[in-house]
Amino acid sequence: MTTDTRALEPGLEGRSAGWRIVARKEFSDHISSARFIVLLLVLGAAAIVPLYFASDAIRSVASQVTDTRNAFLALFLFSPSSVPIPNVFNFVGIVAPLLGVAFAFDAINSERTDGTLPRLLSQPIYRDDVVNGKFTAGLAAITVVLLAVVGVISGFGIVRLGIIPSPDEVVRLLAWVVLTILWVSLWLAFGLLLSVVIRRAATAALVGFGVWLLVAIFGQLIISLIAGVLAPVASAATAEEFVSLSALSATIARLLPLTLYQEASAVLLNPSVTTVSTPTTVGQWQQWQQQAQGQLLSFDQSALLVWPHLVSLVALTAACFAAAYIMFMRQEVRA
Amino acid sequence: MTDIAPARPSRRRRSTPAAASPASTSPIRTRALTKRYGDFVAVDVLDLEVRTGEIFGLLGQNGAGKTTTILMLLGLTEPSGGTARVVGLDPARRPLEVKRRVGYLPDAVGFYGNLTGRENLRYTAELNGLAADETEERIGHVLEQVGLAGRADTATDTYSRGMLQRLGIADALLKDPDVLILDEPTTSIDPIGVVEILDLLRSLVRDRGMTILLSSHLLGQVQSVCDRVGIFAAGRLIGLGTVPELAAQFGGAAAHLEVAIAGDAEVADDPATRALLASFDGVAAVDWNAASSSWHVAVSPADASGRVREALLRAVLERGLRLTSLRVLEASLDDIYRTAVAGMAVAGTTTEVGQ
Numbered sequence: 001m002t003t004d005t006r007a008l009e010p011g012l013e014g015r016s017a018g019w020r021i022v023a024r025k026e027f028s029d030h031i032s033s034a035r036f037i038v039l040l041l042v043l044g045a046a047a048i049v050p051l052y053f054a055s056d057a058i059r060s061v062a063s064q065v066t067d068t069r070n071a072f073l074a075l076f077l078f079s080p081s082s083v084p085i086p087n088v089f090n091f092v093g094i095v096a097p098l099l100g101v102a103f104a105f106d107a108i109n110s111e112r113t114d115g116t117l118p119r120l121l122s123q124p125i126y127r128d129d130v131v132n133g134k135f136t137a138g139l140a141a142i143t144v145v146l147l148a149v150v151g152v153i154s155g156f157g158i159v160r161l162g163i164i165p166s167p168d169e170v171v172r173l174l175a176w177v178v179l180t181i182l183w184v185s186l187w188l189a190f191g192l193l194l195s196v197v198i199r200r201a202a203t204a205a206l207v208g209f210g211v212w213l214l215v216a217i218f219g220q221l222i223i224s225l226i227a228g229v230l231a232p233v234a235s236a237a238t239a240e241e242f243v244s245l246s247a248l249s250a251t252i253a254r255l256l257p258l259t260l261y262q263e264a265s266a267v268l269l270n271p272s273v274t275t276v277s278t279p280t281t282v283g284q285w286q287q288w289q290q291q292a293q294g295q296l297l298s299f300d301q302s303a304l305l306v307w308p309h310l311v312s313l314v315a316l317t318a319a320c321f322a323a324a325y326i327m328f329m330r331q332e333v334r335a
Numbered sequence: 336m337t338d339i340a341p342a343r344p345s346r347r348r349r350s351t352p353a354a355a356s357p358a359s360t361s362p363i364r365t366r367a368l369t370k371r372y373g374d375f376v377a378v379d380v381l382d383l384e385v386r387t388g389e390i391f392g393l394l395g396q397n398g399a400g401k402t403t404t405i406l407m408l409l410g411l412t413e414p415s416g417g418t419a420r421v422v423g424l425d426p427a428r429r430p431l432e433v434k435r436r437v438g439y440l441p442d443a444v445g446f447y448g449n450l451t452g453r454e455n456l457r458y459t460a461e462l463n464g465l466a467a468d469e470t471e472e473r474i475g476h477v478l479e480q481v482g483l484a485g486r487a488d489t490a491t492d493t494y495s496r497g498m499l500q501r502l503g504i505a506d507a508l509l510k511d512p513d514v515l516i517l518d519e520p521t522t523s524i525d526p527i528g529v530v531e532i533l534d535l536l537r538s539l540v541r542d543r544g545m546t547i548l549l550s551s552h553l554l555g556q557v558q559s560v561c562d563r564v565g566i567f568a569a570g571r572l573i574g575l576g577t578v579p580e581l582a583a584q585f586g587g588a589a590a591h592l593e594v595a596i597a598g599d600a601e602v603a604d605d606p607a608t609r610a611l612l613a614s615f616d617g618v619a620a621v622d623w624n625a626a627s628s629s630w631h632v633a634v635s636p637a638d639a640s641g642r643v644r645e646a647l648l649r650a651v652l653e654r655g656l657r658l659t660s661l662r663v664l665e666a667s668l669d670d671i672y673r674t675a676v677a678g679m680a681v682a683g684t685t686t687e688v689g690q
Contacts, residue, residue, distance in 0.1 A: 021461045
């Protein structure tokens, strides 16, 4: 019987390279798509403009101080006082989710509306190869965008300002890129989930961007409102009460992934940041300042500081992706 | 168009054609296959067998359960009950092996609009693990087969529905399958194109020994190409066999003779002629068909070309009537289908026929 000889052929059954083929196709689609080019230009411009304004200031500082450690990282942290533009890492924190949603909101539902899904699934690949491949391709596209932007900023710093990064700075920068990819992949997984649940790509995009807007603009507001109600720091009568209440409100703030990302970014990019929680009193701040004076954290200590943040982000991403995965596996091929 | 399976030095090449496998292994076989969506029964205890090297037509209205059946055969949806065997394998347990050997054209097939027809096929070839060196040759071959070679390098965005359908067939043929499952293959293809496609299907069976299962609601096409037909209504197979067999089963055991005699048109429904026609042995009923100005004489199938015709010709000669038309009206699948579905509704076996 032909069946048996076929089944015995090595490397045929159990071969699961399907996701790689899907990912390759999706990645080349992403790279040549208009949205990729537009996002690259927008992010690139957003990185260059503040840099341009900051460069003069940085140069004047750099020439005065001979032992400027971490002048290179200042490129990412510096926020020019002359124009109201956020610094690079804050800006990426706000814009990156857009990137994630943009590369995933139509991943599954467009296959459905174009009638390509039944055809794709009738090829000899497993069903999860489709979601895995698409997620991988999105991740790869995002990595390309982020590396390009970081490369442009670094190149600008090296060529125009003459700031050569130290090895420690390179490590920190790479760690920050990894953190940012993680941050974007959370939104990528969220976009994928939307594309599985919502049948129309336009609706999925609207929902995705709506949630992004809510988190980016009103998120902080809502969280501080909740914190204000649950842990009213102002009503603290004693010092102990004050400390415990402010700790509680910080915890509530960290429910927002954006907070996690921004805190972790600050620590990774700035070795003089020795604590993830912001000082809430003048005394605390002074203490913090004294600690920070001249004392820079080594990279592994910084990494240790943000480890919980990283784990939380990974967990959130995994949860989002798992939801998308399970729902896709359970959905009927036909609508 | 005929050289379907060129000798290819491929790991997928089989030593014996599928047609040579024992007759006991039907490429498609289901036993009590059932699919329920909540309370709705889409496919109801289906026993179906498609033999090697035949074209089997699955006939039914929209929502009769054709596509659901096909999806179960491909392992794309899990049966609620019963079993299916495709190329001897259980598609629910070994979907990859089944999908490697079964070509499928989905209903309303789609392609990636930003890619050309050729690029779309290249992606399918990759997913099927076709060797890179044989891919281009194979793609050129299937494009030739469906008559798309000239437009293969334009983006599928610009294709008409019919062209997409053709590309879909090329896509299904790309892996050189043993079994081809086509869901509404000829919908939205122009009439000449339909003839080409049906010819292609016949040659695939003849030269490659392929087994083809196709679903359609275009009854005339099914009739012309299928060896056997299964009539599907509300998830059940209510008729199975060749078209003549089904005609005998559902045609009320009656065939029709169309008779027209000169002068009839002026005297519509002439009682004298009616009496004459009714007087022959074996005539069950005589009807005046005003639309075609002719008589429809219902006879039992065996008599249609026999006794009645003979008697009629003799009478015409004896009485000096001028016969302008005499032909046997074949039972069309259309009639059979309508009778079958109506019979089912009358029998009250289900209330969902009309859906």
